[in-house]
Amino acid sequence: MKLLKDILYGVSLSAVSGDTNVLVNHIHFDSRAVGMDDIFVAVRGTLTDGHKYIQKAVDSGAKAIICEELPEILVNGVTYLKVPDCNSALAIVASNFYGNPSKNLKLVGVTGTNGKTTVTTLLYNLFKKAGYKVGLISTIKVMVDEMEFPTSHTTPDVLTINSYLSKMNEVGVEFCFMEVSSHGIHQKRSEGLHFAGAIFTNLSHDHLDYHKTFAEYRDTKKKLFDGLPKTAFALVNIDDKNGLVMLQNTKAKKYTYALKTYADYRAQILERQFNGQLLKMDENELWSKLIGDFNAYNLLAIYATADLLGLEKMEILRLMSELENVDGRFQYYISKDKITAIVDYAHTPDALKNVLVTINALRTGNENVITVVGCGGDRDKSKRPVMGHIASEMSNQAIFTSDNPRTESPAVIIEEMEAGVEPQNAKKVLSIENRKQAIKTACKLALAHDIILVAGKGHETYQETNGVRVDFDDFKEVKEALESLNK
Structure with a gap:
């Protein structure tokens, strides 16, 4: 148990009712998890307001309540703490509760529309290869050095983040690389953390269902950099005008x-092949297994970050040459019939365009590009026609299908994608709602040397419909479909 007044250090308090010189057990923002002597933080969420559950938390044994509005009835023996912003307060008390673990390692945050998972994961892999104990907090997984934990959010809640960082302290982790989403920044999930550095990859159309305008989306990302201390580094891609x-x-x-353009760290692509690309970086040549301009940017960010964190430049280049693709990021399989299938997480217009530009640059003859793509439900609807346009414009054949429809009708989502198809491209588009069938159809249409792109889900191993998740792995599905054609 910990002293309440110690946990409150740095929190802006508007009013206090009760004793802060008491011992508390744990912190929760979900009233269902509250137990005896816990703190309940009444966070206002997108779906519900934690203030509605203050009494429930008290009935469950809460010793302290942090809220933006004091309840009408104050129960004796319970300490009520009024704050201007519960999200900010939660971030600070979470960090204090776990002993401010981010100060005991070098935490680097990575933000941007695309590339976050690749940059964080490959930085983790590079520093592991260099012999360090490393942490990773990403869309795909959380790593506490060698220990792996599953994750469901790009940026977890602040209690979870600090819990993992505390575990990292316990095992002696020196560096941690963390994806920082715009949702996470807006909801103050990265507040209260001490960053040694932050990386900006790029900014394009995404999450406008949440942020409403592009300017708001951009300015939310910017807050990560606004909050960096003087001791930190801010590394940005200035080929992106938002850098x-x-x-x-x-x-x-x-x-x-x-x-x-001119920058502190520059690279040039000298040669492109399907199995990798040759880069000139800091006047040295680097062969990487990662292909595409977007990956050249990712590799440059990784090189610069490793240099800023003190690794020797030639050692960085050597280790970078050993890095493999991240699962679901330009992950490819070549069948016996010489058909190449590529699975990529590209779920934004910019990401889809980048992957198709890369594929088209690698074509050597008359290969056809067949793109299977969908859009997620309950997410930014405005990008659907844009992605429909890109897929149909840049492919020889586009198959629109279901992604994670969630609570929306897959047929309606597909119709909204079709709205972006130009008349001259309409004949190139098929719409097959069942994703498994769409992938099988793409494989049947493909001839030797053709290229199939299955975009949108990447590393995900499920498909979500009306709150139910069923097993579904794009890479497994396309591989099995191609192999079945050879039987």
Whole structure:
């Protein structure tokens, strides 16, 4: 148990009713998890308001309540703490409760529309290869050095983050690489953390269902950099026009990377092949198994970050040459019939375009590109026609299908994708609602040397419909479909 007044250090308090010199057990923002002598933080969420459950938390044994509005009835023996913002308060008390674990390692946050998972995962892999104990908090998984934990959010809640960081402290982790989503920043999940550095990859159309405008989406990302201390580094891609925006108000040391413009860290693509690409980086050549311009940017961010964190440059390049693709990121399989199937997480217009640009640049003859793609339900609807346009414009054949429809009708989602197809491309589009059948159809249509892109779900091993998740793995499905054609 810990002293309440110690956990409250740094929290802005508007009013206090009760004793702060008491011992508390744990912190919760879900009233259903509250037990004896716990703290309940009444967070206002997107679906419900924690203030409705204050009495329930008290009845469950809560010793302290953190809220933005004091309840009409204050129960004796319970300490009530009024704050301006429960999300901010939760971030600070969570960090204090776990002993501010982010200060005991070098935490680097990665934000941007695309590339977060690749950059964080490959930085984790590179530093592991260099012999360090490393942590990872990503969309795919959480790693506490060698221990792996599943994850369901790009940026977990602040209690979960600090719990993992505390575990990292216990095993002696020196570096941690963490994806920081715009949702996470807006909901203050990254607040109260001490960052040694932050990376901005790029910004394009995404999450406008949540942020409403692109400016709001951009400015939310910028808050990560605004909050960096002087001791940290801020590393941004300045080939993206929003890169310099991220640096406007930061106190951190500023660094840039680019392929097209002058920057602190630059790279040039010398050669492209399906099994990798040759880069010139810092006047040295690097062969990487990762292909595409988007991966050249990712690799440059990784190189710059490792350099800023003190690794020797030639050692960084050596270790980078050993890095493999992240699951579901341009993950490919070549069948006996020489058909290449590529599975990629591309679920935004920009990401889909980047992958198709890369594929088309690698074509050597008359290969056809067949793209299987859908859009997620209960998410930004405005990108659906844009993705429909890109897939039909840049492919020889596009098959629109279901992604994770969630609570929406798959047929309606597909119709909204079809709305973006130009008349001259309409004949190239098929719509097959069943994703398994769509993938099988793509494989049957493909001839030797053709390229199949299955986009949108990448590493995910499920499909979600009306709250129910069923097993579904794009890579497994396309591989099995191609193998069955050879039987």
